[in-house]
Each structure stands twice: as C-alpha cells, then as structure tokens.
Amino acid sequence: MSTATEALQARARALLESGEADLVIGYGQGTNPRTTTPVFVTKADDVGQLVLNPFCRNNLANWLTRKDLRGRFKRIAVVAKEPDIRAIIVLIQEEQVSRESVRVIGVRIDRPGDPESPCQVLPQTTLDELQKHLRESFQARDLTPEQLREVEELEKKTPAERWAFWRQQLDKCIRCHACRQACPMCYCDQCIATLNQPQWLDTSAHPQGNMAWNITRAFHLAGRCINCGECERACPVDIPLMLLNRFIARQVKAHFGFLAGYDTEDYQPFAAYKCDDSQDFIL
Amino acid sequence: MNTTILQAASLPALLDAIRARARLVAPARDGERIHFRPIASAAELVSHRDYINPRNSIKEFFFPRTEPLLRFDRAEAGIAVAPADTTFPPTVIFGCRPCDARSLLVMDPLWRWDYTDPFWFARRDATTVIAISCTRADEACFCTALGSAPNATDGADLLLTPLDDARYLVETLTPKGQAITSLAPDLFAPGTGDKQAPCKPAFDTLPPRLDLDRITAWLAANFESDRWAPWSYKCWGCGCCTFLCPTCHCFDIVDEGTYRRGQRRKNWDACQFPTFTLHASGHNPRPHQAARWRQRIEHKFNYYVQKFSVRSCVGCGRCIRHCPVNMNILAQLQQIASL
Numbered sequence: 206m207s208t209a210t211e212a213l214q215a216r217a218r219a220l221l222e223s224g225e226a227d228l229v230i231g232y233g234q235g236t237n238p239r240t241t242t243p244v245f246v247t248k249a250d251d252v253g254q255l256v257l258n259p260f261c262r263n264n265l266a267n268w269l270t271r272k273d274l275r276g277r278f279k280r281i282a283v284v285a286k287e288p289d290i291r292a293i294i295v296l297i298q299e300e301q302v303s304r305e306s307v308r309v310i311g312v313r314i315d316r317p318g319d320p321e322s323p324c325q326v327l328p329q330t331t332l333d334e335l336q337k338h339l340r341e342s343f344q345a346r347d348l349t350p351e352q353l354r355e356v357e358e359l360e361k362k363t364p365a366e367r368w369a370f371w372r373q374q375l376d377k378c379i380r381c382h383a384c385r386q387a388c389p390m391c392y393c394d395q396c397i398a399t400l401n402q403p404q405w406l407d408t409s410a411h412p413q414g415n416m417a418w419n420i421t422r423a424f425h426l427a428g429r430c431i432n433c434g435e436c437e438r439a440c441p442v443d444i445p446l447m448l449l450n451r452f453i454a455r456q457v458k459a460h461f462g463f464l465a466g467y468d469t470e471d472y473q474p475f476a477a478y479k480c481d482d483s484q485d486f487i488l
Numbered sequence: 489m490n491t492t493i494l495q496a497a498s499l500p501a502l503l504d505a506i507r508a509r510a511r512l513v514a515p516a517r518d519g520e521r522i523h524f525r526p527i528a529s530a531a532e533l534v535s536h537r538d539y540i541n542p543r544n545s546i547k548e549f550f551f552p553r554t555e556p557l558l559r560f561d562r563a564e565a566g567i568a569v570a571p572a573d574t575t576f577p578p579t580v581i582f583g584c585r586p587c588d589a590r591s592l593l594v595m596d597p598l599w600r601w602d603y604t605d606p607f608w609f610a611r612r613d614a615t616t617v618i619a620i621s622c623t624r625a626d627e628a629c630f631c632t633a634l635g636s637a638p639n640a641t642d643g644a645d646l647l648l649t650p651l652d653d654a655r656y657l658v659e660t661l662t663p664k665g666q667a668i669t670s671l672a673p674d675l676f677a678p679g680t681g682d683k684q685a686p687c688k689p690a691f692d693t694l695p696p697r698l699d700l701d702r703i704t705a706w707l708a709a710n711f712e713s714d715r716w717a718p719w720s721y722k723c724w725g726c727g728c729c730t731f732l733c734p735t736c737h738c739f740d741i742v743d744e745g746t747y748r749r750g751q752r753r754k755n756w757d758a759c760q761f762p763t764f765t766l767h768a769s770g771h772n773p774r775p776h777q778a779a780r781w782r783q784r785i786e787h788k789f790n791y792y793v794q795k796f797s798v799r800s801c802v803g804c805g806r807c808i809r810h811c812p813v814n815m816n817i818l819a820q821l822q823q824i825a826s827l
Contacts, residue, residue: 235814236627236628236808236814236816236819237626237627240814241814242722242813242814242815242816243721243722243813244722245718245721245722263812263813267724268721268722268724271721271777272776273717273721273776273777273778274721277717379553379727379731379756380553380727380755380756381726381727381728381730381731381758382726382727382761383726383727383728383812385726386724386725386726386812387724387726387812399761399762399763401763404742404744407742407744408740408742408744408755409554409742409744409753409755410553410554410755410756411554414554414744435812438812439726439728439812441543441728441731441732441810442521442523442543443518443519443520443521
C-alpha cells in the first residue's frame with residue numbers, strides 16, 4: 206500500500222472514530238488497475254477500501270448535494286483533489302452545502318492519469334487553510350500550458366469559424382446528460398433540460414436541440430465552472446466540453462477579474478449587484 | 489454449415505463490392521473514438537484488432553437516437569399530417585462483435601410485443617450483419633457469463649473468424665449472408681478451419697457463466713431490499729449506460745417545431761433520468777437513484793425474462809467500460825448470484 210493511501214485511510218479512520226464524520230466519500234479500486242470508483246465508507250473498519258493514486262478521477266464534491274445521501278448522513282467527509290475543493294467552495298457560496306456539515310480531506314495529484322505521478326494527502330485540515338493553499342499554491346498551476354494553448358487557439362478563430370467548429374462537435378451529442386450529472390455545479394432540482402411544461406429545449410439529438418442544450422449548460426456555468434474536467438471525461442462521444450467552459454471562464458476573468466472557487470467570502474459575478482456595475486447593455 | 493475462407497487482403501475488394509450496392513456501416517476512427525458510422529471507402533475501416541467493441545452499439549442503425557414519426561403542417565384548411573417514410577436503404581453493418589449481433593435477436597420480440605414496429609423491422613429487413621469473432625476481451629466483457637461466446641453466430645448473417653493475420657473463416661448463416669458472398673464469389677474459397685483456437689485468448693479472459701436463474705429469482709423476491717441504496721450511491725444517474733447499451737430500448741415521443749409546423753419524434757429515453765417516471769401530478773414512483781438502478785437490473789434480468797424468455801443484456805461491456813463512475817453490472821450480478 207502506498208504511503209499516500211495509508212495517510213488517507215488514517216485520516217478517514219480518525220474522522221469516523223471521532224464521530225466527526227458519519228460518511229467518508231472516497232475512491233476505491235475500479236475494474237482495472239487504471240480505474241477507481243467512488244466508495245462510501247461508514248465504518249472505521251472499512252477504511253481499507255480507500256485508495257489514493259493517480260487514477261482518482263471523479264470529483265466527489267458532486268455527491269455532497271445528493272438528496273438520498275444528505276437524508277441519510279449528517280456529517281459527510283469527502284476526499285477532494287485541488288479542483289474539487291474549488292467545487293466545495295462554490296457549493297458553500299451558493300448555500301448548497303453548509304460549511305459545518307462537510308469535512309474536506311484535501312489531496313494533491315500532480316499529474317492525473319500518469320502512473321508515476323506523486324500523490325499526497327494535504328496537511329491542511331480546515332477549509333480556511335485549504336482555501337489559502339489553493340490561492341497560494343494551486344491557482345498558478347490550475348490551467349496547464351496545454352489547456353491554455355487550446356483555449357487561445359479557439360480564441361483566435363473568427364466567430365464564424367468557432368460556430369462551424371461547435372456545430373461539428375455538438376452534432377455528436379446524444380443527450381445522455383452525463384455532462385450534467387458529472388458536474389458538481391449542476392445540482393438544480395429542475396434542470397431546464399427536463400422542464401417539459403412547456404418544453405424549453407428540444408430533447409431530440411438534432412442540431413437545434415443539441416445546440417440549445419450545450420449552450421444553455423455552458424452559460425449556466427459561466428463564473429461557476431471550477432475546471433475539474435468531469436463533464437468532458439464523462440462524455441461518451443468525446444465532445445471537448447472543457448474547451449467551451451475554459452473559454453467562458455477566461456471571458457469572466459477578463460471582464461470581472463473573477464475566478465470561481467477560490468474564496469468562500471468572494472462575490473459571484475452573476476449573483477451579485479454593485480451600484481457601479483456597467484448598465485450600458487440594458488436596452 | 490457453409491464455411492469458406494476469405495483472404496484478409498481481399499477484404500477491401502469485398503467492401504467495395506458491398507459499397508456499390510448498399511450503405512456500409514463499420515467501425516471507423518474520429519479522433520480517439522472508434523465508433524460505428526457509415527463509411528465511404530474501405531480505407532476508413534478500423535481493423536478488428538484495434539478495438540474490443542466500438543463506442544456505440546449497432547442499435548442506432550435500427551433504432552436511431554431521434555426518429556421522425558410524422559410531420560404536421562397547420563394551414564387555413566386544417567392540419568396536414570404526413571407519416572414518415574419507412575423504406576430504408578439497403579445497409580450492411582460490417583465488423584460488429586457477436587454480442588451486438590445477438591442484441592438484435594434480444595430486441596426483436598420487444599418490437600413486435602403488442603405492436604409491430606415498422607421502423608425496427610423495415611430496417612432489420614434492409615440490413616445485413618457481418619460480425620467478426622473476438623480474439624481478445626477486456627475486463628468489461630462478459631458475454632460468456634450470459635451463456636454466449638466471442639465466436640457465437642446468433643443474429644449475424646455472416647460471421648468472420650480471423651484464423652490468423654491473413655485469413656478469415658467465413659460462416660454463411662442466412663440467405664442475406666449468402667447474398668453478400670454472391671456479390672464476389674471469387675473471394676470466398678471453399679475451406680474450413682478451427683474457429684475455437686483463435687478465440688482462446690478471449691475465452692481465457694472472459695468470466696464463467698452466471699447462475700442466471702438464481703439471479704432472476706433473487707430479483708423477483710427482493711424488489712424492496714435495503715441493498716439497493718448502497719449499491720447505487722455512486723451512480724449519478726446519467727444515460728451513458730443506457731444510450732451505449734445495445735439492448736436498452738426505452739423511448740419518449742415528443743412533438744417539436746413551431747405552432748405552424750413540426751415533427752413528432754421518437755427519442756431515446758433512459759430509466760436513469762428522474763423525469764422518466766415523473767407523473768403529471770408531480771409524484772415520482774422512482775424518486776431516487778436506488779429505485780432507478782434497481783429498475784435497470786430488474787428490467788434486464790427479471791421483467792424482460794418474464795415477458796420474452798431472454799435476458800436483455802448481451803455482455804458487450806460498454807456500460808462498464810464507459811461508465812464515468814465505474815458502475816459494474818457484472819460485479820452487481822456476481823454479487824446477487826452469491827446471495
């Protein structure tokens with residue numbers, strides 16, 4: 206067993222034994238050595254199920270808003286990679302999760318998917334310490350050079366070229382909604398895609414329905430996406446969803462100076478009003 | 489059984505002969521994704537050695553993601569309704585695995601249950617299926633657990649088993665298969681071969697047969713089991729499994745368009761979506777994921793068996809391979825079999 210896994214299991218055991226948590230959501234071994242799967246540990250004796258390795262992929266913050274879990278467990282501890290901690294921060298800002306009800310076991314995976322990548326349990330144990338860690342040591346490496354290059358290439362295209370690109374990509378969409386279910390920020394009880402009285406978005410997988418769904422989804426994540434990449438990883442037809450999300454995140458950064466999920470005390474650009482806000486877009 | 493030998497080098501010539509007469513659907517590569525789609529030339533074909541199973545199943549070529557059922561136009565004189573055309577071009581699906589071919593036989597009784605679906609059967613009639621036996625399997629494959637095999641013939645019109653890199657053993661199984669070999673009779677030499685040996689690596693990887701009757705009996709008796717909740721905590725309720733599944737067949741009918749004109753369409757739906765069972769009253773008889781995951785297992789391994797005497801699963805492994813949270817239906821079945 207790796208030292209990272211040992212440290213994780215010890216942290217989980219302490220939380221369960223002390224009663225600080227009645228559920229630990231973490232990663233267990235998946236169907237092959239390069240897969241992990243979420244596991245739900247309620248007894249200290251079962252912490253042996255937990256692993257920490259470069260194949261820990263899911264953003265487990267996604268389960269913090271699950272009603273069946275919230276109904277059953279009151280103090281949930283969640284294993285969270287650095288981007289996933291950003292998700293928890295946004296969930297707290299948006300009052301979906303209370304600070305008091307969640308314990309964060311912060312972990313760092315330097316190169317996700319690379320078997321040789323270092324992994325560690327972060328020493329910080331409180332949310333305030335973890336937020337400070339994110340701002341001071343994660344923010345600068347959040348977007349990889351490759352990700353930045355891809356989004357800059359997209360920005361260089363003309364609107365017509367971008368439209369053609371997305372037409373082609375979104376044509377693949379089969380509307381399985383894996384992107385929505387994968388997203389920790391997609392917690393709406395009534396998603397616009399499922400409202401059917403009236404039907405706001407066509408459910409057919411044709412260009413109009415696909416465009417309406419994917420654009421609505423991306424817009425709803427403006428200033429909220431925390432770059433975990435789960436939607437793109439979940440997509441069974443390989444639509445580069447994160448390219449769209451990162452494109453919008455860069456726009457939000459440029460216009461509002463805002464990056465989501467780094468400070469629970471921060472205001473959210475699309476959920477706040479300031480007297481000196483520009484009004485020139487109002488007709 | 490009529491067997492012949494096809495040289496691998498002759499495959500492009502066969503595909504060209506097919507292409508001249510029919511739409512050809514085969515595994516092709518788009519980016520990193522290998523998936524079934526119509527191909528314009530043999531050069532687009534991905535070798536069977538490069539995939540275990542393509543990303544999508546062949547289901548969509550019989551039951552598409554979105555199918556127009558009728559068109560309506562509203563005018564001063566009244567509403568004009570035009571039913572969709574149910575004549576389809578001759579199509580040949582090349583390179584699917586025996587599990588996908590078998591899925592057609594699993595689905596046939598459903599589509600003629602209390603109504604004969606013209607779309608499904610018109611496409612079935614127009615389509616020829618050329619399957620290729622699996623020479624390897626991965627940890628998600630489990631056809632053998634359901635009593636099938638990586639070189640099974642069910643549902644295929646022709647089955648090709650690669651004897652080595654240079655030759656295929658060809659089993660001609662139906663008149664439609666015969667029609668394909670007749671397109672280029674010179675390419676098919678009389679001969680036979682051992683179809684077990686090339687598939688041994690697949691057999692060695694595949695799991696043993698499950699006690700399916702025991703599983704069905706447990707499911708029939710344990711609808712209310714407390715186990716369903718912890719079994720489904722990690723399922724986040726997307727449609728990835730059902731949409732990639734060759735035997736999931738649930739659909740929704742919608743009217744789309746404007747006030748003046750539009751289409752009635754049949755769209756794939758998924759039992760994993762909350763709205764799948766949401767009543768107009770607001771009541772939802774499957775209010776949480778445990779009930780929806782239970783439905784998936786009960787439907788495939790209990791209800792479908794009661795109705796059609798066959799399991800609605802062929803062990804293709806797509807739902808395991810591509811599940812974003814690694815839900816594992818095989819492990820679930822093994823667990824139930826052990827109870």
